[in-house]
Amino acid sequence: MLLPVGCSQQPDPSADRLAPDSRAEARNNDDNLAAHQQAETLEWDDLIPPDWQPEPLMCNVDVDNLSDDDPRALELMDKLRAEWSEAPMVGDLDDRRVRLPGFVVPVEINASAITKFLLVPYFGACIHVPPPPPNQIVFVKTADGRPYRGGIFDTVWVTGRMRVTSYSSELGEAGYRIDEPLIRPYKVP
Incomplete structure (x- = not known):
């Protein structure tokens, strides 16, 4: 239904590797990479109950x-x-470790990074009227001290614990949230 362009292809796992600054960070990156690769990959249609059309x-x-x-x-x-x-949510997604590709729509930006954003299925969502329904918007709050330093409308993978809960902003209503997010650039092999 609503998919980011090119997100139906599987990313190249080697594209997710980041250069570590220290051994501790390297271990943390390896753990994050493993968690990212082991999470259940969702598509945006998975967030829509089959009977809601x-x-x-x-x-x-x-x-x-x-x-x-x-x-x-x-x-x-x-x-x-x-x-x-x-718009109804898919309750079975609650508390599952997932990864979902999408576009970043900033909700809160500090001097150098994005600390809260909406993950949406297509470029320009939440800027044009109307925004997508709540079952097509996911709220992401970065971990303390680990803001997202990418740009507006970047295409990313977000991995974390899915929660079926609402979040309201002037840009749109989210029906889901991803906790403990790991945010990686979306790369097409």
Whole structure:
């Protein structure tokens, strides 16, 4: 349904290796790499219950021929927002160690890094209206002292403990959270 471009390919495990600064950090990186590789890999469709299908709202609507101020477009947008606000989560994902590819949408940035972000399935999500439904947004808070030093809209792998819980921001409503995140650049072999 909603997948980041190119994220259906498996990443090259050797691309996940980082140059260690010390032996302790090297051991930590090896442990993190092992945890990253052993986590259950999810696709964005895995976050949507199979019986939830909002697409029928779009049937019989020629969105290409609607302007933003067309009353039919405004009515459709209201229906989408109502349907998406009720989007169910997949409860079985709670407390599972997972890894998920996606795009970084910063929620909180300090002077040099991102400390909180939304992981989303496609480039530009949460910037355009409407944002994806909550079952297509994952909240990530970096570990203390380990902020994400990448850029806005980077494509990444996030590995950690999945929680089915909501998080609200002005950019969108997340239905999931990943705890203890390990954030790696997404690399295509």
